[in-house]
Amino acid sequence: MMKFEEIKKLSISYLFANYSREEVCFEKGRGEFLYDLDGNEYLDLVAGIAVNILGHCHPAITKTVKEQVDKxxxxxxxxxxxxxxxxxxxxxxxxxxxxxxxxxxxxxxxxxxxxxxxxxxxxxxxxxxxxxxxxxxxxxxxxxxxxxxxxxxxxxxxxxxxxxxxxxxxxxxxxxxxxxxxxxxxxxxxxxxxxxxxxxxxxxxxxxxxxxxxxxxxxxxxxxxxxxxxxxxxxxxxxxxxxxxxxxxxxxxxxxxxxxxxxxxxxxxxxxxxxxxxxxxxxxxxxxxxxxxxxxxxxEGLDSRAREIGEAWISRMKSLCNSKPFDVRGKGLMIGIEMGEEAKQFQKFCFKDRILVNVCAGKVIRIVPALIISESSISRFDQTLLSYINSRS
Ligand SMILES: Cc1ncc(COP(=O)(O)O)c(C=O)c1O
CATH class of the missing domain: 3.40.640.10 (Type I PLP-dependent aspartate aminotransferase-like (Major domain))
Structure with a gap:
């Protein structure tokens, strides 16, 4: 099996350098989770930047893919x-x-x-x-x-x-x-x-x-x-x-x-x-x-689910952030936390907890997970946000 360092070396040698990448390579995905080469699980709140709307390898999608590829x-x-x-x-x-x-x-x-x-x-x-x-x-x-x-x-x-x-x-x-x-x-x-x-x-x-x-x-x-x-x-x-x-x-x-x-x-x-x-x-x-x-x-009514879950999540995040000058905003499961210069730091903090978020506009944490995300995964992020805020105050 190829090791991360070999993949990184190959990428640096042969690919255009037009992306800045995190120090990780994923091998497998299931639902809202990604697994790196060593099998470590990450909670994926990026979802390929709002692409993996049903999560990774949704069984019904995988089945459809296999059927159509054969046809x-x-x-x-x-x-x-x-x-x-x-x-x-x-x-x-x-x-x-x-x-x-x-x-x-x-x-x-x-x-x-x-x-x-x-x-x-x-x-x-x-x-x-x-x-x-x-x-x-x-x-x-x-x-x-x-x-x-x-x-x-x-x-x-x-x-x-x-x-x-x-x-x-x-x-x-x-x-x-x-x-x-x-x-x-x-x-x-x-x-x-x-x-x-x-x-x-x-x-x-x-x-x-x-x-x-x-x-x-x-x-x-x-x-x-x-x-x-x-x-x-x-x-x-x-x-x-x-x-x-x-x-x-x-x-x-x-x-x-x-x-x-x-x-x-x-x-x-x-x-x-x-x-x-x-x-x-x-x-x-x-x-x-x-x-x-x-x-x-x-x-599965995933649009209504995104509305309900998103509204509750946004208001919870707002109260978690109320001691900080952060602006939490968005609709449904398209959420931003404007953190200014701290955004990059918070992204790294999440990464250490094996949670993937992305920074957009240089100052906003973007959260655009799969619409099938579970309540327990949402709570896991909330815990990380809370520990970050506590560690900074
Ligand atoms: C609103 C919007 N329009 C267009 C694009 C471009 O899409 P693509 O990267 O598939 O060309 C993006 C990509 O992030 C987007 O967010």
Whole structure:
């Protein structure tokens, strides 16, 4: 068996150095737990950054994977694909009307690229309003829509003359910036990478109204928030709005790569054969798995479970942190603890207790576990948070 040091050496020798990694390598996963090479168990509150929505190796997903691998993995979109059509139907049943048509890609960035292209094609306009502190992916279009300079550094000029940035939450700026030249407004319903920032309902509703008034399309990026994580199937539902285009990825495949855009018949009709495409997008394998993911979330009510468990957890964390200037926020099982400079230290403290959390925006502990997380695992984290706070006071 390979030892950790050998794996690390191999990685340093042969991989691009574009990730900074923790000193651990996992060999096995079950539910909300990961196991390292020595068999040590870790409580995983990162879940592949909101990807392993049903936990690691969910038995029903593993069974579906095995069945489909034995049958058919990939065929081209030159042909009809049963599993793709079935997944699109499943998405239509969990989306509000009139969002009933899907196009499949392989990642969040690709979904946002497709959404931006669709908005430009549908409206025949070129400009897009995006927000500061956002994150939409690393490809040129998605990166250009990302309102964080640190991700732009070294790659400019990106798409110039396309994106107009406003502050997340700035209603007046929204009203001013969206004009008859605007093809779309692109927003996360809760900012993830930006530090778990929940916008006001008024901001989100104004975005919807302003887009409708000026003939622009509202793109909601549910890549991180989607599929029950925030306590509703989609986070835009917290604000009683219906977007024109929704982008999905991460949790949709339960660990297998897939992205999607979902829109109405009318908006989707802007794409004709040849307008857009993806070789791997919508292959029978990943579509069958994603359909199963949706089925499990629905049948087990994991969205409502995330809401109940998340609400209780957030309020418990708030009281645990009340002696500290920490800000606990989020919805459902998408939770942030803003700790400032202490965030990195707390992450290390958790790691020593074999609990995985991640730091986003340099100062916020992000907690985005599998939606099947048990109450005892949640208590285990609470104990660690309490010991950290006690050790610092
Ligand atoms: C809101 C949001 N959009 C898009 C992306 C990009 O997704 P991917 O890494 O699958 O391209 C992310 C990834 O973190 C995200 O959080």
């Amino acid at each position: 058919l993995v990939h065929v081209s979109n030159l042909y009809y694909i049963k599993e793709q059509a079935q997944l699109a139907q499943a998405l239509a049943t969990i989306m509000p009307e009139p969002l009933s048509r899907s196009l499949f890609v392989n990642s969040g960035a690709e979904a946002n690229e497709a959404a931006l292209k669709l908005a430009v094609k549908k409206t025949k306009r070129r400009r897009v309003v995006a927000v500061n502190n956002s994150f939409h992916g690393r490809t040129i279009g998605a990166l250009s829509a990302t309102g964080q300079q640190k991700y732009h550094d070294g790659f400019e000029p990106l798409l110039s003359n396309v994106f107009d940035f406003i502050n997340y939450g700035d209603i007046e700026a929204l009203k001013e910036m969206v004009t008859s030249d605007t093809a779309a407004v692109i927003l996360e319903p809760i900012q993830g990478e930006g530090g778990i920032v929940v916008p006001s309902a008024e901001f989100m509703r104004t975005a919807r109204d302003v887009c409708t008034d000026r003939g622009a399309l509202l793109i909601i990026d549910e890549v991180q928030t989607g599929l029950g994580r925030t306590g509703k199937m989609f986070a835009f539902e917290h604000f009683d709005i219906v977007p024109d285009i929704v982008t999905l990825a991460k949790g949709l495949g339960g660990g297998f790569p897939i992205g999607a855009i979902v829109s109405s018949d009318d908006v989707a009709s802007a794409f004709q054969p040849g307008s857009h495409g993806s070789t791997f997008g919508g292959n029978p394998f990943v579509c069958r798995v994603a359909t199963k993911v949706i089925e499990i979330i629905k049948s």
